[in-house]
Amino acid sequence: MQKTQELEKRRKLHDRMEIMVNENCKIAIPSDILEKLLQPHKLSHYCFIFLDQGSETYKIDLKDITIGDSQMVFGLPNQIFTNALKDNHSLNYKAAFDENTLGLLPNSFPFLLDPLNLNMITFTPDAKERVKSVFSTLFQLLHTTGKPNKIEIILAYLNTLLTEFNNAYFEQSNQKNPPNTKLSKYIAFKLTVEAHLTEQHDVHIIAEKLAMTTGSLYGVVKKFSGVSPKEWITNRLILEAQRKLQYSTLSVKELAYELGFNDPDYFSRLFKKNTGTSISAYLSSHHD
Missing domain, CATH: 2.60.120 (Jelly Rolls)
Structure with missing residues (x-):
């Protein structure tokens, strides 16, 4: 890579x-x-x-x-x-x-x-x-x-x-520019997560930072991504894992810790649940 x-x-x-x-x-x-x-x-x-x-x-x-x-x-x-x-x-x-x-x-x-x-x-x-x-x-x-x-x-x-x-x-998506309030909140949510991606994010704390209730945040994230805030964060972490696996030689344990997971076994199960394949199988088919 x-x-x-x-x-x-x-x-x-x-x-x-x-x-x-x-x-x-x-x-x-x-x-x-x-x-x-x-x-x-x-x-x-x-x-x-x-x-x-x-x-x-x-x-x-x-x-x-x-x-x-x-x-x-x-x-x-x-x-x-x-x-x-x-x-x-x-x-x-x-x-x-x-x-x-x-x-x-x-x-x-x-x-x-x-x-x-x-x-x-x-x-x-x-x-x-x-x-x-x-x-x-x-x-x-x-x-x-x-x-x-x-x-x-x-x-x-x-x-x-x-x-x-x-x-x-x-x-092209019939959205206003600048984005409307809901889309602006969704963008703010993404920025908040990306700023400290490897921290174990608490949805309640993120909602407070954005001056929203957890229910409002759920509705906004669901509207633009199709998943809940927690699922969005998990999906983003798994995507980052896939990116790193493309060009690094980290072990499963090292990768888990680098992404903020304290339990490598849990991380491995989460990866397989989200991607449908184990980390070792993913490496075999994608690693350059």
Whole structure:
């Protein structure tokens, strides 16, 4: 399993920011990097692939996601991501940047938390043309020879691009942007859990932090995820276990302790209950 931090340093297209943009594969990726990126790897950055024409299938956290014309797939830091094989008939735009670059932008973008668990966006015809235009401008800015472009200009276009992504993400599911109160509470719940993922979370304490009753929190989480808060937390921990098993050599006991479980046997039973397979069987079929 490859981690992408070192790879991205070699692919960086701006000397003062971690940002990369490609248009219809005009910029060739070195063969050794391409070989690794076509294998499952843990993302160290935000990754976006917008498809103008064609069809491509990506895998994110063990889930296949197929996109077609006017659609985009995106990966988030720490997700296990597998790129699609090159399709000579596809026309696409790709972008990637790190947390530090995101922190330079003036706006916040709730879609980057993927609250609806989609990892993809479908654009209307008008939005598609705007997105293509901004992508092309960013590509030109980053690949213009001679005097480097000002960071402020690059960030302005990146902010516009992410604003388009954010609007389309919620509009495709008939959600308001910014999100309505219930969705905002669900996002806050996710953030609270993610902030201290390996702690044994108490749903009552989380509800108090969010100024909600446990019943209200249950209703919100159930509405957007289909499971209870406790089940959501358990599922998230099992997903983190699956990610770690993809690229680490931790023992079952070490993995259990790292994820906050004091009883490795209980963790093993929970893993099998949620995934339908034992940890040893999972390793045999997925470990690279």
